[in-house]
Amino acid sequence: MESSLRVRSLKEVPSARDFASGIESTNVPAVFSGCVKDWKAFSNWNPCNGGLDYLQVPLPFSAFIGLCKKRMHHSEDGSCVKSDRHGLPDASSEYDSKPYEDAPHQIYLAQVPIINTETEERVQLGSLREDIQTPAFLEDKVLVAINLWMNNAQARSSTHYDPHHNLLCVVSGCKQVVLWPPSASPMLYPMPIYGEASNHSSVPLENPNFSNYPRAQCLMEHSQKVILQAGDALFIPEGWFHQVDSDDLTIAVNFWWRSNVTLNMSEHMDAYYLRIILRRLTDREMDQVLPIASLAQMENMNRHTGIVLKKGQINHNDNGLDQACEGNDLKGKEVEQRFMSHALEPLAILALHELVSLVHGHINAAEQRQPVQSASTTAPAASVKDECIKVVRPSLFGLEDDPVAKIFWTLHPITLKNVFLAMVENFPRTLEALILHLLSPVGAEVLTRKFDRMDQQITKEERDRFYQAFYGAFDDQFAAMDAILKGKELFALQAYKNVLDKYLGVDWRGPKPGSGETS
Numbered sequence: 001m002e003s004s005l006r007v008r009s010l011k012e013v014p015s016a017r018d019f020a021s022g023i024e025s026t027n028v029p030a031v032f033s034g035c036v037k038d039w040k041a042f043s044n045w046n047p048c049n050g051g052l053d054y055l056q057v058p059l060p061f062s063a064f065i066g067l068c069k070k071r072m073h074h075s076e077d078g079s080c081v082k083s084d085r086h087g088l089p090d091a092s093s094e095y096d097s098k099p100y101e102d103a104p105h106q107i108y109l110a111q112v113p114i115i116n117t118e119t120e121e122r123v124q125l126g127s128l129r130e131d132i133q134t135p136a137f138l139e140d141k142v143l144v145a146i147n148l149w150m151n152n153a154q155a156r157s158s159t160h161y162d163p164h165h166n167l168l169c170v171v172s173g174c175k176q177v178v179l180w181p182p183s184a185s186p187m188l189y190p191m192p193i194y195g196e197a198s199n200h201s202s203v204p205l206e207n208p209n210f211s212n213y214p215r216a217q218c219l220m221e222h223s224q225k226v227i228l229q230a231g232d233a234l235f236i237p238e239g240w241f242h243q244v245d246s247d248d249l250t251i252a253v254n255f256w257w258r259s260n261v262t263l264n265m266s267e268h269m270d271a272y273y274l275r276i277i278l279r280r281l282t283d284r285e286m287d288q289v290l291p292i293a294s295l296a297q298m299e300n301m302n303r304h305t306g307i308v309l310k311k312g313q314i315n316h317n318d319n320g321l322d323q324a325c326e327g328n329d330l331k332g333k334e335v336e337q338r339f340m341s342h343a344l345e346p347l348a349i350l351a352l353h354e355l356v357s358l359v360h361g362h363i364n365a366a367e368q369r370q371p372v373q374s375a376s377t378t379a380p381a382a383s384v385k386d387e388c389i390k391v392v393r394p395s396l397f398g399l400e401d402d403p404v405a406k407i408f409w410t411l412h413p414i415t416l417k418n419v420f421l422a423m424v425e426n427f428p429r430t431l432e433a434l435i436l437h438l439l440s441p442v443g444a445e446v447l448t449r450k451f452d453r454m455d456q457q458i459t460k461e462e463r464d465r466f467y468q469a470f471y472g473a474f475d476d477q478f479a480a481m482d483a484i485l486k487g488k489e490l491f492a493l494q495a496y497k498n499v500l501d502k503y504l505g506v507d508w509r510g511p512k513p514g515s516g517e518t519s
Contacts, residue, residue, distance in 0.1 A: 005181050007031060007224050019137035024165065024259070027237040029179055031226055032135075035233035036169045036253075041131035042231060046172050047072065047249050055128075064109050068152040068249060110157075114146040114253070132253055135233070138167065141257040149252040157244040159188060159201040164256040166236040170228045173250025177226045177234060180241040184222040186502030187215045188241055193504040201241060202505070215502075238262070278496070281503060285495040289399060290409070290446060348419050351407050355419070358403055359430050362438060396440040397494045404434070405443035413454035420470055428473040435474070436483050441494065444487025 008030040014023065023030050036042060045051040052069050056062055114125045114132065125148055132146065144164050161182070168177070180188060188201040203216045210217050228234055236242055238259050246252075265273065344352070396402040399409060408416060423431040439447070455463055471477040500506040 004028070005224075007179065007226055009033065013135060014137050016137045016140050020140075023235060024237075027239075027259075028181075029224075029226070029237060029240060030235045031228070032233045032235070034231045035135060036133075036171065037231040039131060039133050039171065041128070041171050041251075041253070044131055045251050046230075047251075048172075051172065051251075064150070064152070068150075071152050072249065109148065109150040112148045112150075114148055115143070116145045117142075118144050134255070135167065138255060138257065141165075141255075142263075144256040144258060147254050147256070149246075149250075149254065151246050151248075151250055153248055155246045155250075157242075159203070159205055159241055159243040160199050161239050161241045162236065162256065163199065163238060164262075165238050165259050167233055167255040168228070168236060168244075169233040169253045169255070170230050171251045171253060172230050173252075174230070174247045175228045175250055175252060176245040177228065177236075178243045178245075179224045179226065179236070180219075180222055182239040182241075184219070184241065187219045187222060189213050189216065190503065190505045192506055195505075198505075205243060278499060281499040282492060282496045285498050285502075286445065286492065289397070289442065289495070290449065344418055344422060345415065347411070348415050348422070351411055351415070351419050352422060354407055355404065355423070355434060356427060356430055359433050359438060363433070397442050397491060399442055399446070402440050402442050404438055405440060405446045408443060408446045408450055411450070413450045413457060416450050417454055417458075417466055421466070424469050424473045432474050432480070435480050439483060439487050441487045441491035444484050445491040447484060448488050 004026075005028055008023070008028070010030060010032050011034075013032055013035050043049060044054050047068070052065055052072070056065050112125055113123045114129050116123055128148065129146070134143070159178075159180075168175070189203050191197045191200050191202050203213050203219070205219070208216045208219075226234055238261075396405070399405055411419065420431065423434075454466075458466075471480055474480040497508050500508045
């Protein structure tokens with residue numbers, strides 16, 4: 001858990017100004033010890049002081065209070081309330097007879113409104129409002145609702161988030177709250193955004209099935225636990241997932257109000273905000289596959305040590321696609337001499353060996369899978385090899401799964417530039433096969449990122465010369481550009497699908513027909 005997301009604990013209740021600027025604006029939870037001890041409800045509702053008699057109001061709330069009284073009357077755990085002290089009904093009273101005798105052992109009275117400004121439903125417990133004092137730091141907030149939460153036995157809420165800021169105040173009893181920041185949503189597998197329970201997690205935290213929810217294995221590492229005693233209050237910002245465990249006969253009140261972000265969102269901007277947020281999450285998803293933080297360190301280390309790549313084996317019996325297409329008669333030693341003629345650093349030579357070997361290895365493997373052709377249908381060597389390569393073109397999205405992308409990733413941008421220039425001069429057809437047929441989506445993303453970093457490190461004249469030489473090696477320069485761009489877009493598309501799954505619970509099957517996109 002990042003230190004900036006740690007729950008703060010305050011002994012003094014902040015002013016409205018300090019709360020707005022130093023707590024609410026950070027969108028991070030905070031505990032206010034003793035925040036509600038001066039409420040009338042703190043003493044009037046306390047079951048240990050006859051609070052259940054005080055809360056006896058007309059049905060249906062009175063029916064629930066009757067069940068609480070019955071449970072306390074028959075308690076065997078030394079409960080603080082005794083029937084002879086606070087006037088609890090005896091065994092023959094209405095609270096021990098039907099219709100309550102068949103009621104479930106555990107009842108959680110959840111979210112019963114004391115005030116509600118969002119709906120026109122009748123507020124059943126409005127008479128309790130005078131026992132509740134709005135904390136000073138909320139006095140300038142536009143409250144959406146004040147709700148009562150009460151349980152007659154130990155209870156656990158589902159794991160969910162609220163669409164409003166929330167101040168949870170414990171009047172009596174004790175609550176344990178486990179919190180997760182919105183960024184932990186992927187590990188909680190939120191329900192689909194279009195469903196009735198879209199703000200709830202689909203993971204059963206008591207006994208999660210990690211085969212169905214593999215990301216949930218890291219769930220508790222991103223959680224924080226808070227214990228709220230009677231009189232304490234917890235600020236739960238909008239969007240923070242939380243699960244609440246309540247002790248026997250716990251009474252709480254919560255305040256909901258709209259955040260400034262929600263209040264200031266203009267409706268005509270919603271579509272734009274949606275696109276911006278999805279783009280940010282998609283970019284972050286792509287960065288998780290290719291962590292930028294480690295890139296510079298890796299490049300710097302590899303440039304000085306040259307120990308990451310292992311020297312590939314050039315097939316001396318078939319010196320590659322360039323020999324077949326250009327009639328070259330190079331042997332393995334001559335290949336290495338050509339590498340050396342460019343005064344390349346050792347790591348660049350190893351990378352060249354690896355890339356050439358990978359292209360030739362794919363060609364040889366594909367040729368073995370090709371059907372034997374008759375003499376009348378024999379095609380030129382270059383055409384045969386082109387067809388072989390197309391058969392094995394990878395569609396990979398993970399860096400660890402793609403040896404070509406891994407080589408690109410470990411090389412410093414200037415080193416990669418020199419490798420490509422050496423291939424342009426000595427093995428243009430191998431370079432063409434590499435880009436047109438062996439470049440996976442993750443490889444295309446790595447390549448464009450390397451080009452971007454290279455552009456920042458060389459002059460405009462050097463950039464122009466490099467790209468002219470690089471794309472000039474292809475028979476069709478636009479085909480090369482299209483292959484790189486298409487691969488990059490496929491990588492982003494997969495990241496977008498992952499975002500829909502992780503954050504919205506949506507299994508996207510692909511773009512609509514006729515959209516022009518490729519899945």
